[in-house]
Amino acid sequence: MIPVSHILFLSATLFFIGMYGFVTRKNLITMLMALELMLNSVNINFVAFNKYLYPGKLDGIFFTIFIIAVAAAEAAVAISIIINLYRMHKTIDVGAATELKH
Amino acid sequence: MGGYEHTFWILFLPAISFVLLGLLGRKYFNKSAGLIGVFLLLLTTALSLYNAYQYFFVNGLVDGVYLKIDAFKFTWLTFSPGVSIDMGILLDPISVMMLVVVSSVSLMVHIFSLGYMKGEERFATYYSFLGLFTFAMLGLVVSSNLFQMYMFWELVGISSYLLIGFYFQRPSAVAASKKAFIVTRFADLGFLIGILMLAFYGGSLDFNTIIQHLSAHQSSEYLAATTASFLGVTALTWGLTLVFMGGAGKSAMFPLHVWLPDAMEGPTPVSALIHAATMVVAGVYLVARLFPLYALNGASLEIVLNVGLFTALFAAIIACTQTDIKRVLAYSTMSQIGFMMFALGVSGTQGEQGLGYTASMFHLFTHAFFKSLLFLGAGAVIHFVHSNEMKDMGGLRKWMPLTHVVFLVACLAIAGIPPFAGFFSKEEILLASYNKSLWVYTIALITSGLTAFYMFRLYFSIFWRKEYNGHSHPQEGSMSMKIPLIILAICSALVGFIPFGKFVSVDSQPQETHFHLMFSILPVILGVVGILIALLMYKKENDRPQSMAKAFGSFYRAAKNKFYMDELYLFVTKNIIFKWVGRPSAWFDRKVVDGSMNEIANLTLETSKAIKGMQSGKIQRYAMYFFGGIAFLIILFVYILK
DSSP states (O other): OOOHHHHHHHHHHHHHHHHHHHHHOOBHHHHHHHHHHHHHHHHHHHHHHHHHHOTTOOHHHHHHHHHHHHHHHHHHHHHHHHHHHHHHHSOOBGGGOOGGGO | OOSOTTHHHHHHHHHHHHHHHHHHHHHHOTTTHHHHHHHHHHHHHHHHHHHHHIIIIIISEETTEEOOEEEEEEEEEEEETTEEEEEEEEEOHHHHHHHHHHHHHHHHHHHHHHHHTTTOTTHHHHHHHHHHHHHHHHHHHHBSBHHHHHHHHHHHHHHHHHHHTTSTTSHHHHHHHHHHHHHHHHHHHHHHHHHHHHHHHHSOSBHHHHHHHHHOTTSHHHHHHHHOEETTEEHHHHHHHHHHHHHHHHTTOTTSOTHHHHGGGSOHHHHHIIIIISGGGHHHHHHHHTHHHHHHOHHHHHHHHHHHHHHHHHHHHHHTTOOBHHHHHHHHHHHHHHHHHHHHHTOOSSGGGGHHHHHHHHHHHHHHHHHHHHHHHHHHHHHHHOOOBGGGOOOGGGTOHHHHHHHHHHHHHHHTOTTSHHHHHHHHHHHHHHHHOHHHHHHHHHHHHHHHHHHHHHHHHHHSBSOOOOSSOOOOOOHHHHHHHHHHHHHHHHGGGSOGGGTOOTTSOOOOOOOOHHHHHHHHHHHHHHHHHHHHHHSBOOSHHHHHHHHHTHHHHHHHTGGGHHHHHHIIIIIIIIIIIIHHHHHIIIIIIHHHHHHHHHHHHHHHHHHGGGOOSOHHHHHHHHHHHHHHHHIIIIIIOO
């Protein structure tokens, strides 16, 4: 059986890749994808801990399914926001969207 | 005791006049305000006279003693069971007498003002203020307890303030009104502390109860008040002296007199009403009200005596040197009030001994008439000469014969020439002081001689001395100005014949006033001498006044400058109080109190300036903060706080 640390290492790597992508990319779609990476790293964590610590229970798996569902909804909302921003600014560069300042 | 419900209306008719004219006057009654005021005051005066008749002749006297009647009483403010402030109307000989004096003088002034203030822009406002004053003064005299009196006392003060500053376009009037208000307020501070002390030891605010408690030698209240002491003086003496301080402020006794001469900035009828006949005698009235306590407490009565006596002489000397006719009258008022005060000071508590008390009230009564007459006469003169200065007058007897005659009557009355009113009351005061001690009598005698001199100096300067050669043509005023002068002149001539001791005496028992013919010779001769000197110096233009002034030298200059009292006050306030108290307090307020608040506001501002750059609108920057924050919390909780 693969030790849990391997899996945790994988999820941590995935999380930091997502985080790096989120703060460096200027394209909103790419940022959204980086966000999905972070969410999925968390999903892996949940599944792994569920499997290794409480094998007889399903709580971690439920959470994972929840997060997938929420992420899907969130992606829908985010993409609609991005489309609106594109209509206003004719670009999807995140640097152009500074309205939150006001 | 029934039958005195109408006293309520005596009080409230002027209040109605105030509210009606004050709220609606300028809009609806600007022309008719005077008539409305006069009408309401006429009713008030009629009621007061009826009230006096009923009290003195019908049912006030029971078993040879005048009753103290609570015509009206209700509890106004209850602090706890047994401790409350009442509102009431107390009728006893002096309050009934004062009701008549205040309402009738006020009526005369109301009528006189019809002509005097005609065409004034704030005519209705003027009448509403007069109504307020009359209401407050009537309320003051019928007060049944100390606190009620204090409230009306302040109301009187504020209406005096409003009326002195009536011509508020003139800076001098504004300054005078502020001065009057601040000086009397300062005195009232003492009054308030005195009230609290008397109420604390007397166990009540009610006049009758306090007097009952504190004048019985065996009562626990009396013992407590005389055992407790501060700086070696008993609490009772402190209380009474502080109450007298309030009275001295209102009555312009030395050294709190400085506001009265300046208060002459107000319209002249107002000076007649407030600063001659009624408000300024409130202090005398206050002492008379609490007289049983003063009489038992020798130390405080001594203060009343000395302050009154000194003021009488002091003011009379200054009055001889002033050239503004209203100021001469103001100092003469101070001097006469000094007479009333020291008459109380020499009085005893019973029978013949209490002559001073009767004399003081009698003088208050007669003085109200002749002094308001003098002021109204002076007002008529000023109205047509347009100046207050003696040098602008002279020879007016040909132009204003009626004013001349009534002024002469008033001068004779105040100089104490028989058979005019002032003679009788002044004789009683002199007799009372003669019975007390010789030096009081001597000073009183000198003062009354001086009174005759300065009054006739005034009279000759206005009406004789030279031919009138001013620009305006003085003439008699309208009927509304003549009638009050005539009525007051008749009163000034005749009220002396009222057997005053029958009505007002220290123990409320009517007594005969004995008249000593031999005793009166000396004061009358002195009065006549005073008049003759004035005649010699001022009837025709000559250089005798100047040479006289030179003969007195620096004393004359000091008196002309009012003995530098104003300068002394300015020095004390500016160089001592402002410098050592006012400025440091202002500094503390500005730097410490305001400063700390400003610093807190500044800190918030600076912080927000420093961190507002963080809100850049850049999502990725926000994400960095977010991750940074989480990392910080993880490190904090996982590694540091464990």
